[in-house]
Amino acid sequence: MIYERGNAAKQWILNELGRHFGSRTCRVLDLGCGDGAKWRGFLPTHPVMTVVGIDTDAVAIARGREASAGLKNLDFRVADAQKPVEGTFDVVVAMSA
Numbered sequence: 085m086i087y088e089r090g091n092a093a094k095q096w097i098l099n100e101l102g103r104h105f106g107s108r109t110c111r112v113l114d115l116g117c118g119d120g121a122k123w124r125g126f127l128p129t130h131p132v133m134t135v136v137g138i139d140t141d142a143v144a145i146a147r148g149r150e151a152s153a154g155l156k157n158l159d160f161r162v163a164d165a166q167k168p169v170e171g172t173f174d175v176v177v178a179m180s181a
Contacts, residue, residue: 086137100125102129113135113176116139118148119144119145120148123158131157135159140162165178
């Protein structure tokens with residue numbers, strides 16, 4: 085049940101991002117992104133949105149890079165969310181952290 089509510093919350097956040105930014109360029113920082121599965125279905129329909137996903141789990145990041153190889157607007161980095169991330173972002177989310 086908790087997992088299902090978590091998925092509903094993630095979907096709500098994705099819907100709100102899409103609604104708010106529409107076709108405008110947007111850079112998102114996802115803290116604790118895991119393998120980024122939530123972005124793989126979303127970003128193909130939002131090509132002007134760029135997501136930088138960070139996680140300390142190098143295995144999850146490697147899985148995400150492999151699974152998202154065709155997406156040019158999804159960048160995975162092994163990094164600690166408690167340290168500054170290079171770049172500027174319009175939105176910061178922590179949906180899986």
